[in-house]
Amino acid sequence: MDIATISLLLVVAMAALLITGLPLAFVTGAVAMGAALILFGPNALQLIASRTYTLMGEFVLVAVPMFVLMASILERSGVARDLFRAMHVWAGGLRGGLAIQTLIAAVLMAAMTGIIGGEIVLLGLIALPEMLRRGYDRKLAIGVVCAGGSLGTMIPPSIVLIVYGLTANVSIGDLFLATVTPGLLLAALYVGYVLALCHLRPGAGPPAPPQERHIPLAEKLALLRGLVLPLGVAAWVLGTIYAGIASVSEAAGMGVVGAIASAAVRRELTWIMIRDALHQTMSTCGMLLWLTFGANALIGVYNLMGGTRFIQGLMSGMPLDPILVVVIMMAVLIILGLFLDWIGICLLTMPIFVPAVVALGLDPIWFGILFCMNMQVSYLSPPFGPACFYLKGVAPPEISLNQIFSAMWPFIGLQLVAIALVLLYPDIAMWLPRAVYGP
Numbered sequence: 001m002d003i004a005t006i007s008l009l010l011v012v013a014m015a016a017l018l019i020t021g022l023p024l025a026f027v028t029g030a031v032a033m034g035a036a037l038i039l040f041g042p043n044a045l046q047l048i049a050s051r052t053y054t055l056m057g058e059f060v061l062v063a064v065p066m067f068v069l070m071a072s073i074l075e076r077s078g079v080a081r082d083l084f085r086a087m088h089v090w091a092g093g094l095r096g097g098l099a100i101q102t103l104i105a106a107v108l109m110a111a112m113t114g115i116i117g118g119e120i121v122l123l124g125l126i127a128l129p130e131m132l133r134r135g136y137d138r139k140l141a142i143g144v145v146c147a148g149g150s151l152g153t154m155i156p157p158s159i160v161l162i163v164y165g166l167t168a169n170v171s172i173g174d175l176f177l178a179t180v181t182p183g184l185l186l187a188a189l190y191v192g193y194v195l196a197l198c199h200l201r202p203g204a205g206p207p208a209p210p211q212e213r214h215i216p217l218a219e220k221l222a223l224l225r226g227l228v229l230p231l232g233v234a235a236w237v238l239g240t241i242y243a244g245i246a247s248v249s250e251a252a253g254m255g256v257v258g259a260i261a262s263a264a265v266r267r268e269l270t271w272i273m274i275r276d277a278l279h280q281t282m283s284t285c286g287m288l289l290w291l292t293f294g295a296n297a298l299i300g301v302y303n304l305m306g307g308t309r310f311i312q313g314l315m316s317g318m319p320l321d322p323i324l325v326v327v328i329m330m331a332v333l334i335i336l337g338l339f340l341d342w343i344g345i346c347l348l349t350m351p352i353f354v355p356a357v358v359a360l361g362l363d364p365i366w367f368g369i370l371f372c373m374n375m376q377v378s379y380l381s382p383p384f385g386p387a388c389f390y391l392k393g394v395a396p397p398e399i400s401l402n403q404i405f406s407a408m409w410p411f412i413g414l415q416l417v418a419i420a421l422v423l424l425y426p427d428i429a430m431w432l433p434r435a436v437y438g439p
Contacts, residue, residue: 003310024344028294032301051300065285066252070259072277077263079230096198096205099144102127106148110155111234120149124394137204139407146387147411150379154183164368168354172248177433189414233258295347312356322360337378369429380408
């Protein structure tokens with residue numbers, strides 16, 4: 001049987017198992033083991049065990065639970081609540097000001113936490129009811145919360161980029177630097193959309209009432225006091241990575257220490273809070289690891305068949321401009337994002353796509369940013385759209401899931417515009433790493 005037929009059968013087998021409702025981690029693992037036994041016999045199972053053991057020996061993988069734990073502690077210490085309250089007071093009389101301040105708060109929260117589900121839940125509990133109470137357009141309020149909360153994939157420290165860096169074997173520090181400008185670009189597009197919509201339709205985002213516009217400066221500054229230490233922790237973690245003082249794993253560990261110290265100073269540190277943060281960390285990392293094991297096993301078996309070389313040759317042999325090949329890859333990722341979680345997409349496709357990108361003479365760091373931006377689309381797009389389901393869990397009962405999904409389309413369009421800009425102008429992503437580390 002030729003490799004093209006085998007590849008098609010593997011895809012069909014995975015689709016059939018996913019339709020039954022089996023989790024992706026077990027689908028990939030089962031398909032990998034079944035293919036290994038049928039094609040190579042029982043001895044091939046040693047390859048799966050060996051690849052899993054080698055993966056778990058990657059020291060940088062320690063950064064994942066450390067960053068998740070840091071985020072969980074900061075989230076539970078009330079930082080997000082205080083941040084939104086401060087942003088709300090500073091919003092002033094600007095039309096759409098509360099939505100814009102929600103987006104600014106989301107960017108700052110992403111730099112401190114990076115847990116997308118947590119950000120959307122917090123914004124859904126705090127920002128969404130406030131915007132609805134003030135008469136904001138329902139679709140605008142919903143879209144701002146989901147799109148802003150999803151910026152955690154783009155603003156470092158991003159777990160998506162850490163997993164991509166491990167999978168593609170590229171510098172995570174370079175990825176963190178390269179994603180800064182595209183992440184801020186995406187946030188700026190959201191802000192521009194809010195401003196334009198509220199200018200064309202003033203009722204979509206009414207300004208704050210007069211009594212809330214004239215708060216003394218001293219009171220406004222007092223609201224920011226409790227945020228100095230948490231923001232300092234985020235700046236310290238990222239600064240040590242960018243400056244080359246600490247590795248990603250070391251900085252993540254120190255970030256946990258800083259988050260605990262910050263919670264203690266804010267008098268939010270309790271055993272219950274630590275227990276809940278550890279529980280969330282274990283749940284999140286357990287899911288990530290099982291997905292990693294299954295996808296890693298499938299890619300190992302597929303490599304043994306010669307499938308990776310087949311796909312790479314197929315991609316690099318297309319009579320197309322390299323950028324058009326990348327566009328095809330992006331289209332594949334968008335389609336997969338409709339049905340699969342980001343980590344499954346990353347672990348299944350990047351071992352195939354990244355070598356093809358390198359063979360085309362393109363930069364894998366730049367491609368990683370495109371992948372990360374593509375996952376932004378998957379967070380909002382139906383029917384999977386995890387951001388929409390996170391919000392539905394905390395939104396007022398009268399807001400249906402269909403209403404949430406319908407509110408996503410303008411923001412998905414903005415995400416596609418941002419991807420096109422970075423695709424056509426790679427320097428948007430690459431200028432900062434080059435400025436820091438040189439060409």
